[in-house]
Amino acid sequence: MEAALxxxxxxxxxxxxxxxxxxxxxxxxxxxxxxxxDYRGSLYLVNPRGGEILGNKVFKSISDLPAGIDLxxxxxxxxxxxxxxxxxxxxxMKAAVLVAGGFAEVDNQxxxxxxxxxxxxxxxxxxxxxxxxxLGTGLGAAFYRxxxxxx
Numbered sequence: 001m002e003a004a005l006x007x008x009x010x011x012x013x014x015x016x017x018x019x020x021x022x023x024x025x026x027x028x029x030x031x032x033x034x035x036x037x038d039y040r041g042s043l044y045l046v047n048p049r050g051g052e053i054l055g056n057k058v059f060k061s062i063s064d065l066p067a068g069i070d071l072x073x074x075x076x077x078x079x080x081x082x083x084x085x086x087x088x089x090x091x092x093m094k095a096a097v098l099v100a101g102g103f104a105e106v107d108n109q110x111x112x113x114x115x116x117x118x119x120x121x122x123x124x125x126x127x128x129x130x131x132x133x134x135l136g137t138g139l140g141a142a143f144y145r146x147x148x149x150x151x
Contacts, residue, residue: 007095011070012041015093017062017084018075019045021053026099027075031056044069062087072096 020027031054050060072088074081
């Protein structure tokens with residue numbers, strides 16, 4: 001397997017940027033799915049509040065993370081993803097998965113125009129109500145969002 005894809009498919013360490021303590025939010029569902037699928041690598045969480053989520057230490061910023069994490073899973077709005085990707089690159093991360101809304105409105109060249117050119121980006125998109133990410137054996141960061149019903 002190519003080294004570039006290995007970071008996506010067989011990451012030894014994963015950072016969830018935008019981790020959430022709130023059940024039902026994407027940043028919480030992804031952590032739960034990673035845990036349920038018995039991921040054996042190192043898991044790092046980032047949320048400005050810090051503390052602990054689902055038994056894992058939470059770092060307050062990407063810059064607080066150890067260097068060289070294999071994969072970043074960004075659960076952020078599209079507008080926050082570019083600055084976060086830059087920070088991930090500074091910390092030595094080489095692969096990132098974006099779990100965000102709003103990319104349909106973003107120009108395809110935006111990442112390169114913003115200087116984010118040294119991180120491999122896997123962007124998935126699916127029509128609502130579902131978004132699915134398959135990141136590799138044992139990681140299981142699949143994410144499914146149910147359509148909200150209005151009354």
